[in-house]
Amino acid sequence: MKAIQLKAPGGLDNIIVSDIDDPGRPGKGEIRVAIKASSLNFHDLIVATGQFPTEDGRILLSDGAGIVEEVGEGVEAFKAGEHVVSTFFPNWLAGKPVPAVGGFAHTPGDGVDGMASEYVVRSENAFTHAPKGWSHTESATITTSALTAWRALVTDGHLKAGETVLVQGTGGVSVAALQIAKAMGAKVIATSSSDEKLAFVRELGADETINYRTTPAWGDKVLELTQGFGVDHVVEVGGPATLNESLKSIKVGGHIAQIGILSGDEAALSVLSLLAKQVQIKGVIVASRQDQCDFVKALEIMNKKPVIDRVFKYEELGEAFSYQQSGAHVGKICVEW
Template sequence: MKSYLIDSDKGIDAIQKVDVTEVSPGAGEVKVKMKAASLNYRDLIVAGGGYIRNDTRPVVPLSDGAGEVTEVGAGVTRWKVGDRVSPIFMRDWIDGAVDSAKLKTGLGGGVDGVLAESMIVREQSLVAIPDGMSFAEAAAVPCAGVTAWHALFESGNLQPGQTVLLLGTGGVSIFALQLAKAAGARVIITSSSDEKIEQATAMGADMSVNYSKHPEWHKHVHDLTGGNGVDHVVEVGGPGTLERSIKSAGVGGHVHLIGVLDSPGAKISPMLSVFNLLTIRGIYVGSRQMHQRMLAAMTVNQIAPVIDKTFSFDDAIAAYHYFASQKHVGKVVIEF
């Protein structure tokens, strides 16, 4: 079968497509014929090296995928041949608290990922794809969707009427927009592109800030909220945007720290977080149970992942380059 492989830290163009021998699942495992995969910013960092706990070499890339069970190993009770499934992001994080050992099992970095024509998966490390959800849509959920869910609901306890600030229009932000609106929240979204802002507004964003026109965008956020600030910030930028995110939050607000997209060497003063009693918490995807709760919420609220563009399996490297260009709104998907 065909599989992609990362065996260096030389970036996207060093990713290889190789022939590998197919194997049968062992006890407690299933074989999944992959149908779709999607990209996250993490995948760019893994390809270039320097991502903590994601330095296994060689490794099959990408964490997010979906497919069909084609073979089951001895003792498997959760799945049967023909089931539509999606591997969870963190292979060994099923429920409850996470630890360092579980964090080393992120697909496509710590352990082999989904960018192969088939893969062997432990039976407990899969979730069922809801009826009516396509393979491409299911492949968009595991990292970005679960991260947004974890931030707003598992950690942040988002309530109706609260205000959520989202940075940019990537996968996490668009999932957070959809989920927040379904929960009855108000949403402010930022972008440097008026076209992307229009797209986000069409998806339900209540207010927006073009940060290229408003470099001190936290001040505009306060203007939009009557000087109160927001209840939640889904912070995907990292140190380069964190200071303004903290300044955008209102008293008692939550800053969900997810991203590493910008200026990793920036220095941040903690004082405003003290004066405004903020909760600042790192969010790193989530467990299988969070993934299942996220899918249940999407089903009840009829939320479909936003897919910007689809590439073929043979054009996976082109998909990487398109994703790296940051032209997308929502998810970039590879269909097999």
């Protein structure tokens, strides 16, 4: 079977298409899945480029959706023919994060082989059912970015109708957060450096937009748009370059979900702002398997399909990552066999 592997030390030129052994039949507690589609995430990119080193020959990509071909002994949650989508932390079943999910040792495409493979055999905990009526490509957008947005706003943020959410940029997490917030009756302020992208997110339902390139002190603009109160939630994906503006934007007692490190991983934080706002800043890396099950049920009710910018073939994964690096996309980039 075909798989997309990364040769050490990483780099897009070291992504290869390989012919490897079929994983065979599932054992006890396992399922065999024919993978049909995956989506790209920032985490996948930094593994592929070698910023997050992994083992030589690692099969890439954390997200995968496909069809159950066979179930092993003792598996009752799935049956052959059902559509499924992978989990980012297969060992984190429910509840609060545990030490086993403190890193990426069990994350597909990083600590273990990923979903850029025609077939996989994994623990049944490595998958959940996909939303009914969704294509495999649509389902493949759930695992990492969309589920992170769900946890940030719903599981951790306890989002309520009428609250205001600030989303940054137009990547997968931010667009999913916009869709979730609007589906739950919240207001959304979106930032981007592109007026064209801001026009697009307004079509998706954003109530207010700010071009952070022409308005670098965008935190002040957020306060103006909220009559000086600030927003209830910030979905923070920028990192060091945006965190202090996010602190300016948040209301007293508000919630910042720190998700991204697009501008690096070390920030000069205004402790005075942190104290004055009495804000909760919570680090978020995806969510548990139970959160994903809850999210899938919500998606079936919300009827909000993901925004997919472009679809490549798995064999074009290096080209897909290059497109991701360009920042030209809005929403998700996907690959299919």
